[in-house]
Structures are given as structure tokens and as C-alpha cells.
Amino acid sequence: MSVSLKDPVRQAGQARRTGGAAAASGRRPLRLSPVLLLLPALALMAGVFAYPLAEAMWRSVAYPAPGPQNYQWFAADAGNWAVLGRTLWVALLSAAICLVLAYPYAYFMVISGPKLRAALMVIVLIPFWTSLMIRSFAWIILLQDNGLVNGLLAVLGLGPFELIRNTTGVLVGMVQVLLPFMVLPLYASMNNVDLRLMQASSSLGARPFVSFTRIFMPLAMPGVVSGSLLVFIQALGFYITPALLGSPAEMMISQYIYMQVNGQLQWGRGSVLGVILLVATLALLGLLALLMKKSKRAAGDEGGLL
Amino acid sequence: MSSQLAGAGTRIDIQNVTKRYAKSVAVDDVSLTVEPGEFITLLGPSGSGKTTTLNLVAGFTDLTSGSIEIDGQRVDNVPAHKRGLGVVFQHYALFPHMTVAENIAFPLQQRRTPKAEQKTLIEDALRTVGLSGYGDRYPRQLSGGQQQRVAFARAMVFSPRALLMDEPLGALDKNLREKLQLEIKRIHQEVGRTFVFVTHDQEEALILSDRIAIFNNGRIEQVGTSAELYERPASLFVARFMGESTVFRAPVEAAGPDWSMDFHGTRLRGPAAGQVPGRGALVLRPEQLRVAPRAGDAPGGAVKVPVKVVQNIYLGSGHKYELRLPDGSTGIVRTPLAESNGLRPGDDAVVYWSDRDGVLLEDSDLVSTT
Ligand SMILES: Nc1ncnc2c1ncn2[C@@H]1O[C@H](COP(=O)(O)OP(=O)(O)OP(=O)(O)O)[C@@H](O)[C@H]1O
Ligand SMILES: [Mg+2]
Numbered sequence: 155m156s157v158s159l160k161d162p163v164r165q166a167g168q169a170r171r172t173g174g175a176a177a178a179s180g181r182r183p184l185r186l187s188p189v190l191l192l193l194p195a196l197a198l199m200a201g202v203f204a205y206p207l208a209e210a211m212w213r214s215v216a217y218p219a220p221g222p223q224n225y226q227w228f229a230a231d232a233g234n235w236a237v238l239g240r241t242l243w244v245a246l247l248s249a250a251i252c253l254v255l256a257y258p259y260a261y262f263m264v265i266s267g268p269k270l271r272a273a274l275m276v277i278v279l280i281p282f283w284t285s286l287m288i289r290s291f292a293w294i295i296l297l298q299d300n301g302l303v304n305g306l307l308a309v310l311g312l313g314p315f316e317l318i319r320n321t322t323g324v325l326v327g328m329v330q331v332l333l334p335f336m337v338l339p340l341y342a343s344m345n346n347v348d349l350r351l352m353q354a355s356s357s358l359g360a361r362p363f364v365s366f367t368r369i370f371m372p373l374a375m376p377g378v379v380s381g382s383l384l385v386f387i388q389a390l391g392f393y394i395t396p397a398l399l400g401s402p403a404e405m406m407i408s409q410y411i412y413m414q415v416n417g418q419l420q421w422g423r424g425s426v427l428g429v430i431l432l433v434a435t436l437a438l439l440g441l442l443a444l445l446m447k448k449s450k451r452a453a454g455d456e457g458g459l460l
Numbered sequence: 461m462s463s464q465l466a467g468a469g470t471r472i473d474i475q476n477v478t479k480r481y482a483k484s485v486a487v488d489d490v491s492l493t494v495e496p497g498e499f500i501t502l503l504g505p506s507g508s509g510k511t512t513t514l515n516l517v518a519g520f521t522d523l524t525s526g527s528i529e530i531d532g533q534r535v536d537n538v539p540a541h542k543r544g545l546g547v548v549f550q551h552y553a554l555f556p557h558m559t560v561a562e563n564i565a566f567p568l569q570q571r572r573t574p575k576a577e578q579k580t581l582i583e584d585a586l587r588t589v590g591l592s593g594y595g596d597r598y599p600r601q602l603s604g605g606q607q608q609r610v611a612f613a614r615a616m617v618f619s620p621r622a623l624l625m626d627e628p629l630g631a632l633d634k635n636l637r638e639k640l641q642l643e644i645k646r647i648h649q650e651v652g653r654t655f656v657f658v659t660h661d662q663e664e665a666l667i668l669s670d671r672i673a674i675f676n677n678g679r680i681e682q683v684g685t686s687a688e689l690y691e692r693p694a695s696l697f698v699a700r701f702m703g704e705s706t707v708f709r710a711p712v713e714a715a716g717p718d719w720s721m722d723f724h725g726t727r728l729r730g731p732a733a734g735q736v737p738g739r740g741a742l743v744l745r746p747e748q749l750r751v752a753p754r755a756g757d758a759p760g761g762a763v764k765v766p767v768k769v770v771q772n773i774y775l776g777s778g779h780k781y782e783l784r785l786p787d788g789s790t791g792i793v794r795t796p797l798a799e800s801n802g803l804r805p806g807d808d809a810v811v812y813w814s815d816r817d818g819v820l821l822e823d824s825d826l827v828s829t830t
Binding site: 196348351353354355356357358360361362364365368369371372373 | 468518519520539540541542543544545547549551555556557566567570571612615618690
């Protein structure tokens, strides 16, 4: 005490130090706050995703009686494998068709002026503002045996073709619904490509085609990957479009799950189908991530999509 | 060593070239001949049309009228990738998904150079720019200066007919810029090719160029060596752009090539001018002028103008004076240390010079200082 009386400067310093420490200790619980702030979101994720998933996994081995009989059922029936295979195949085709349609569209958006670009963007987004159900019914009207499309083909002396109640109908409907999910990431990624690199490339003697394939395409690749993933994964779980435009003879897995659970009250079998779809999807994504990592390491890039 | 890079230069003929955009004329009737092996710099303020001119030569932009010839062959309708010119950009423009070696290999691949030859050419090019051993790096793993060297190597490795550079050092700091300027000069001397360089930095242009073309408002004001531009500027714009100057502006009274003008009560004379303008601007360089405290200190035949000293800066090797002329404009004088005269800011003084010095030009400024 006597020291501090003689030395007011040090005293003040000390006070400041203890004050600082108090403030720091007062702040310490606050450092947890980011975690606290995340809690509601985590709770929501747990309730909405983790719990149903765990429940489905549980049911796949517990209903109607404990044991692996549901998995045995899946493995034994070739029809089940066919549904899984068809689902993956249709999802893959949807992604491929979307990519083929969206790539030139997105490229055109990138190279066009601001006004045209805005118009093209609106055209992509309009379907988002229309109900999925209405769009699917619209396709039925357009694609049915005596619908508009077959009518136009008849004028050309073609058809009539069966365009709905089969995989063709499903693909048409899914591609239309999922196209924006391909266009938007592609556009974002292409927009990031420095078009001046194409000038540099031509000054080095590259024909426009070579500049496009060797400079532009590799640099726009991240958009291709993320767009394809978005479309593929969404296509796997599609229900309404296949239900309306497809046929029970060429069912996709979500229809099959609905049939098992709602039609036959086979909760266990429905759950197995769900779990197997999930595992198959994860396995595919894992494979893709591995490939990406390899190609990225080759490109010396750290971090990224997956 | 760099024998593959070396070779005879190319002549570039730009004749009456105009480039019009919807709302502006970027290049306005420009004519310029670049001699084989010459290092020419396009110098001018921002927006004066330097980049547009370079892009027209490179083939990135279509011209509105006029013609461009490379070695006597018209190239107006030849696409960029067939012109065989190397281009270095201010923003480097390296391909980020390729290594340094792959970047430099790119132009060789387009020309189907055999693999083994590519390898030696790439190594030669990397050595020339002082980056041996960097072939496996990616551009983002290099500093700005190193990236720009790679861009040089890539633009030169295929022995282009000429090298075009648009402010290649603009993004670098001063020290690095000075270092690379010397390297560019060295490379030019080594390979002996035609170089066309764009900058708005007057000092950079002086260091590098054989000749300089001064751009202003889409036109070329004057083309010449740095000495020609400095000693015999063709316009007031060139005089001001190339180095410091003091300008005395007044109406000219002429009788043949002899002229004089009345500058605020002082009769100014100078060397005969080819074309005597109505409104004159007599330009004098800082080292042609002297200052003295009183008119009597100046030699008898000298032209003398009373001034006020604004600043007297000691520079070690001498003094630099900033003066206020009778018309309110600023004069700059540099004198050797031996002529120190103790003038201080606020002092009245006299600026004087020999009437054999000075260049009379047309006063092109629209607003005159009073
Ligand atoms: N694509 C274009 N469309 C319209 N105007 C243009 C275009 N490119 C250039 N201009 C105009 O032409 C003029 C010359 O431009 P340029 O880029 O050649 O100037 P610069 O001398 O290179 O300038 P800086 O030193 O700033 O690079 C400018 O006024 C510019 O606004
Ligand atoms: Mg420019």
C-alpha cells in the first residue's frame, strides 16, 4: 500500500492491469458465444436430418422384427437392383443432359452484354417461380400421345412417339426442373474466368477452338463439377416428376419407397431402400472427391468444393 | 545460349490508322513506322490511345480505317493467332492451371515444335529471364516480378516477329520496376528484335527506348529520340510531357523567321522558328536558365525577366529554384552548386538566359493563366 502511495504511476498501471485482467476474464465466457450461436442451427440439423436418418437406419434392421431380413430381401430380388440401377442411371443422364444444354447457355450469358445477360438470367429463374406440380402436368399435356409435341411431329410426318409414362418423360421433366441448378454454378464459374487469358492465348498462336478447350474449359471446370453434383443428387431423390411422367413399370427409387411404405406398410423395406440409396450416393461422391483431389493436387490448388 | 531467340527484327508499318468506338475516337489517324530491331515506346497520358494502338497491331481489335503492315505484308484481316507477335500484358495473363514450364511450352505446342526442342527452348527462355529451376511452379507460387518474367519468357520463346508490351511493369513496385527495366533493355540488345513498349512513365521511356512516340488524344504528337523530344519538342504538350520546362506565353510579333514577343513588359527573343505562331509559348529547360538577385548581375546580352523566388531547394549537386513569373505561372531553374547566390523564398530576383536558347511553340492551351 505504502509503495503504491509513493508511486502513483505504478499504482495506476497496476489498476489498469487488474482492470484489464478483469475485463479479459469477463470476456472469457463470451468467447464461447460463436458455439452458442450455432446451437439452434445444430439442434435444427439434428432434429431434421440426423434424427430421421438414425430412425430410418434403425427401422431397416428392426421392422417388422429385429434382424437383417430387410437387407436379405433387397439383395435377393433382382427387381430391387434394377430400380437402384435405373435411379442412378436416370440421375446421371439428367446431369449429363443438363450439362450439355447449360454449358453453351452459360457461356453465352458470360460473353453477352449486361442487358441480354439479365434477360437470360430471368429466363433461367422463371421456372423457380412456378409450382413443380403445375410444370409436371404441363409436360403431360405437351407430351401425351395426342399432345402438342406429337402434333408437331405429325406435321413433319413423324411419330406418334410415346413420350410420357416412360423414362423419356421422366428425363424431359427432370431436366427442365433441374436446369437452373446447372446453369447457375456454371455461369458463376465461367464468369470468374479471366477472358483476357483468351487474348493472351491467341497471341501465342492458339486457334479460337484451342483457346477454348485448353484455357477456358479447364478454368470453368469447378462449375461443371458443382453443377453436375447438384443436379445428380437432386435427381436421385426426385419423386413428383417421375410419379407423374414415369410409369410403374420403370419405377425410380423414391416411387418404390413410397410404394413399400404407403402401399404395403413395409417400413423396414422402405428404410433399407433409403439407406442403400444414401450409401450408394456417398460412395459415388467419395470416388469423385478422390478423383478431384488428385487432379487438384496436380493443379497445386488447396481447398475447394469437396 | 539464346541464339534461338536472336534474329533479325521486323518492320511494322502503321498507316493512317483510326479506331472509332460508338462514342469516341480512341485512335485518330495515327501513322508510325517501327524499324527492324528498334525499341520504340508509345508514351502518353491515360486514355491517349496507346493500348488501343498496340491492340490494333496485335490483332485483338479491328481497325476502323487505315492499314497495318508487318514486313510489308498487310495484316488488317489476319487474326491475332496468325500474326506471330509476342505480347506481354500488364496483368501478366499467365494460365493459372499450368506450370511455368507448361505456360512457356504453350506457344511451342501451337507450332508443333518437337518435344526435345521444346525442352531446350524452355530452359533457354527461363535462363534468359533468370528463372532457371522454376519450371515446375504454378504462377500463384511466384511473386509479381517473377510472374512478369515468366510472361516475357512465354512471349519470346517462339521467336516472335516482334514483342509488344503494354505497361508490363505497371503493377510492380519502384525498385523491381527499375531492375526489370534494365533486364528488358539487356534482353532487347541480346535478341535484337523489334520491341514496341507502352508506358505512361516518362522516365521509363527515356531509359528503354531508341525512339519515343508521344500520344495525346488518340493522335501522335511527335516521334523521335529522347534528345530530339527534349531539345526540339514539336508542341507545347510534348515539351511539358518530356521533362520540366518553363513556359513564357505571349502574342508573337513576327517579321519572317525573326520574331519577338512582349512578355509583361520584357522583350523576348530566341532562335528562328520554322513556323511562327500567333500566340507564342517560349519553352526553356531548367538548365538553360539562371537566377540572379539583381538585373545587373546578369550578363549584358541575356534576356531577363523579373521573378519572385518561391523555393530554393538544395540538391547536393546544385540548386533547384521554383519561381513565380510575372503572369503567375511557375518557372523551374537548376544551377550548379558553384553558382549559389543565397536567394530565399519571397526574394525578388531576375531569371535570365541566352537568346540562342529556347524553343518557340504555338500556345495550344485554351485557358491562359493571368
Ligand atoms: N472497348 C472500348 N469501347 C469504347 N471506348 C474505348 C474502348 N477501349 C478504349 N476506349 C476509349 O479509347 C480511348 C483510348 O483508350 P486506351 O485504352 O487506348 O488508352 P491508353 O492510352 O492505353 O490509356 P492508359 O494509360 O490509361 O492505359 C479512351 O478514351 C477509352 O475510353
Ligand atoms: Mg492502356
